[in-house]
Amino acid sequence: MRHLYSFLAVVLSLDDVEVHFDFYHLTARATPERELLKHRAKLPRHYFDMLLYAGVLQVESDPPYQPSLKRPASIGMNIRSLGSRVLFDMCFSPRTYKLWQNTDAVLEDISLPSDIFEEYVYRLGAISRFRYLGRVEDPQVAIQLGENDMIEFKRDFLLSKSGIIKSVVAFANSNNGNLFLGITDEGSIVGVNHEVEQYGDPDKYVLAITQYIQDKTTPFLTPFPKISLKKVMDKYVVIIFVEVSSELICGLDKNGEKYVVIRTNNRSVVVKDPHQIGEIYVKRKLGSEISRRLGLL
Structure with a gap:
């Protein structure tokens, strides 16, 4: 043949x-x-x-x-x-x-x-x-695949904080996902070198991102996102891998109010409908298949 x-x-x-x-x-x-x-x-x-x-x-x-x-x-x-x-x-x-x-x-x-x-x-x-379904550790491979339900790009950390939390929460509530900081929506690597220099040390910069995610999500993300810094053509790119959580994860806005986000195609969407939030919670606690069999969804 x-x-x-x-x-x-x-x-x-x-x-x-x-x-x-x-x-x-x-x-x-x-x-x-x-x-x-x-x-x-x-x-x-x-x-x-x-x-x-x-x-x-x-x-x-x-x-x-x-x-x-x-x-x-x-x-x-x-x-x-x-x-x-x-x-x-x-x-x-x-x-x-x-x-x-x-x-x-x-x-x-x-x-x-x-x-x-x-x-x-x-x-x-x-x-x-x-194994690690959806994990992409190479920014250039991510650019080749493009933004989808498991990959999202942000230009930086300091000016994209609220968007970063939305993405992290959405991945945790929907499916494993990868968030790259230092890459534009169009897939161009611009790097976060200026932010690393502002913090004075790559480790301090990664720690600041880690602390911000921890402070702006609830309950505590388990497992916590894996955050690393990688150089591509002398430009630093932050790689955040978020594993789907067994809990319903919420983001916290500037007033400390909770909000829920899910991933739909290549977008992170805030969910306000209490019934839909309830469905997400049931899925997290019982699993989709058991929930359907019990007629809860």
């Missing part, structure tokens, strides 16, 4: 143990198109050869690449973000049993259209799991 899609490895160097390559996705049309998935990737040869033997990988190499003897190997797709595109890590292990515990090679941050991703899972007989 001829497939329309294939991975492509352009070999940069290799030895008896490991292959270094540029990793592409290839579309077999009249004029083949290639999309770079990973620059200077590397894999142990028997995992590289596993993709070749499975018929999902084409290889460009001079001299022509010669695979080693076929060895047992298994593959798992660690899904990190779902949508029109799927962001995932491709994990390799000698055996399927305890694949996640025994993973000894990974191709991280691979992004493919959802239908193509599913085709590769089928062709590889891969095992999938959802």
Whole structure:
């Protein structure tokens, strides 16, 4: 059976143990198109050869690449973000049993259209799991995916405080989400260097953001958002990963009054309807499926 899609490895160097390559996705049309998935990737040869033997990988190499003897190997797709595109890590292990515990090679941050991703899972007989579903740690990957129900951009911290709390509360009440400070709505990295300089130290700056989120949300967020600072092209970007809460989380306005926010598509929407707030609370306490079975929703 001829497939329309294939991975492509352009070999940069290799030895008896490991292959270094540029990793592409290839579309077999009249004029083949290639999309770079990973620059200077590397894999142990028997995992590289596993993709070749499975018929999902084409290889460009001079001299022509010669695979080693076929060895047992298994593959798992660690899904990190779902949508029109799927962001995932491709994990390799000698055996399927305890694949996640025994993973000894990974191709991280691979992004493919959802239908193509599913085709590769089928062709590889891969095992999938959802770990940190929606977590995106690379600002450039986030820009590629664009704002959606799990990703939001803010230009800064000091002038976006109320919007930041709305987003954090919305993610906590709806689904895991990533908030990036230092990126415009259009996806341009402007950085928060001026704010870091104002606080005099990156750690003090992150602590100020942490303290503000803690002061302006109730009850205490558990787990508390993971906040980190990353440099991209000499520009600082703040990455805030919010996990969905089992509690109904509220924001506090300037008067200390509570308000509820949920995530709808790529917007954080304040909920004022008491009945809708009640539904959110029930879902948090009992779970959506149990709530439906009991006729509470």
